[in-house]
Amino acid sequence: MTGIQNAAGPRSATSTLTRGTAAGPAPRGGVGDDAVRPDGHLKVTGRFAYSSDLRAEGMVWATTVRSPHAAARIRAIDTTRACAVPGVHAVLTHEDVPGAKTYGMKVADQPVLATDRVRHQGEPVALVAADDPETARRAAGLVDVAYDVQDPVTDAAAALDPATRHVHEGGNLVRRVRIVHGDMERARQEADVVVTGDYTMGMQDQAFLGPESGLAVPAEDGGVELYVASQWLHKDLEQLAPCLGLPEDKVRLSLAGVGGAFGGREDLSVHVHACMLALALGRPVKMVYNRHESFFGHVHRHPARMRFEHGATRDGRLVFVDAHLLLDGGAYASTSPVVIANASYFAAGAYGVPNARIVGDAVFTNNPPCGAMRGFGAVQSAYGVESNMDRLAAALGMDPVELRLRNAMTTGTVLPTGQAVDGPAPVAELLRTVRDRPMPGGGGEVGPYSLPGGTGNTTRAEDVRRGVGYAVGVKAIGYSGGVDDVSTARVTLSEAAGRAAVAVHTAAAECGQGVTTVQAQIARTELGVSDVAVLTADTRVGDAGSASASRMTWMSSGAVQGACRQVAEEVLERAAHRSGTAAAELALVGGAVVRRATGEAVAPVADLVRDDPVEREHVYRHRPTEAIDPETGQGDAHIAFAFCAHRAVVDVDPELGLVRVVELAAAEDVGRAMNPRAVEGQIEGGSVQGLGLALMEEVQVDDQGRVRNPSFTDYLIPTIADVPPMPLAVFEYPHPDSPYGVNGVGEPPTLSSTPAILNALRDATGLDLPRAPIRPGDIALGAADY
Known part of the structure; x- marks a missing residue:
């Protein structure tokens, strides 16, 4: 890492902050500062309380009985032996579910506990609660389940064959997305060069730090309190309460410490099971998955098969893109309907393409369920389109960066969905920035980490080839397709020990991305008060939406900013009444109300709120979007777009x-x-994360739907030894529609890093390498034939 470069021209032109009622500089730790995370010290010293650390007096431990088969009928479940184990308090099956038997993010198709069949390996069948986790696990092994095993549907392409057995009664197609733009018949006649590529991507796990866990505590009113690691508390509540047979006001969720998420905590995991047991036993119940169970307890990134066809003129102008995407959604819908939509929206990449035909299919199989993961479908399509752009450049005899620059999206570019990009779109500038960086050293140095193979010392320096690859990604920010995107914040300004103090309360999930820090920064900036506390996120305040789609900073900023400005308005009105000065002539600065013109103090803020704290709640929405037409895929589906470009330099043996x-x-x-x-x-x-997807990360599923590597011994993720220097250039082009001009940050780098690395490998080896992640055999065997 060589540090951030603020590359968007003069800082004063891009960083000036409109502070609303505040005048003068904000307190330290405001918007734009390198603010210290309130949870940072606790996390690096090992004292932060994650959800798996929670305890309650009298609690019992719970575990899950899971199916060893990917497809089977259940003939009988016998809990007699398990119930007889000393220390076991309850064994529950589907017959004990008190309310709705199914739940789901988009479609309620996932059983709380399997009833007459299982559709994937690891599907929950029964629950056991005991005095300690060892007893619970031992008893779980004594639950006798009689299965009639079936041949599973594990091939996504075969799932679309009408002759293939249906995983669900309605068929194996989750959703088909069609986008038709321009005149494809004429475009094919105009194209001088046409290239076609088939690309495959494996199943990636989120590999978050903390496995799923939660603590359910029965309440005196007959309800239940759930403390759980989550990405979206209110969506959890929406699914959870019906399954418990309770009204939502009797099910209260609080965010426990989250050890990473990346999409894997959008769906329910321990939620219903822990609460069912707590209500049945009348005592607290704790559930904590081990790492093996975690691989079966959350969704993964969809494996993909993709065909891309690009047509261009001889001078490198794109004429058309024809793409077909096939995503394996696994056994249940989860968010597959919107993941395939997102993948299809951006199948033309960050380029202006006048004609496009895009078909995206998501299908059911008996493989593990797939759903949200960082990039949300756009990772798969970015890999395909960026790989095919290099193929097109080779066919044209053109530099790959020049081809991209010639077609780079700009403000005003019309997407295949017919929507024009109305915000900043500095694609060409991002590409030039990474292209023009000095190249790293020549690779002649020999050290423990300097060659492929690292400390294994297996590579001779004279055999190494170097390659350079580029890629750029585009992704929508926030919910798309007509979904109402909302975020709520409650801000209270009060007096504590003679000082003004602010409390910010939202349901925004802090998953490690720093939204808690941002909320405090906004309160300091808007109210001029240093002492800010961000309260635990829970469902006692309105919905904040999901910590996904790179939306949380944007949406929470709008909600907290709006609430703060309402609080400030009331405080200034009080000061105006006390001083006889018009509120418009006053401002909040450094914990005091001052006259704007002179800076003269009118009153300490603490005095104005000592006996009557000011509390305001604000609901923020961005401008509406619309669903795309089901036949043509046309529509203004998005609120904003974010872009990232990568240059990868690789050495290959x-x-x-x-x-x-x-x-x-x-x-x-x-x-x-x-x-x-x-x-x-x-x-x-x-x-x-994109590097891991390019080179090592894949959940291996065999043709019987069984996961072969459910551990971090066999599922490889990058270590510090795998991470190269990552020089960054950060551009700040304020978005016109967002609070403070903010835009999404976290997902776009995952889109472009994977294809940049694969394109660099192709440059080094001359091989097609159509599959991610790359395995050593893909290169070694291919090189032997080359």
């Missing part, structure tokens, strides 16, 4: 198939860097 990423440079437009240090971390983290 083609004989052994070993790879070392020498450097992974990134350039991204973030709108406004609310917390520059956190922005840096988001870009680095997204880039490393």
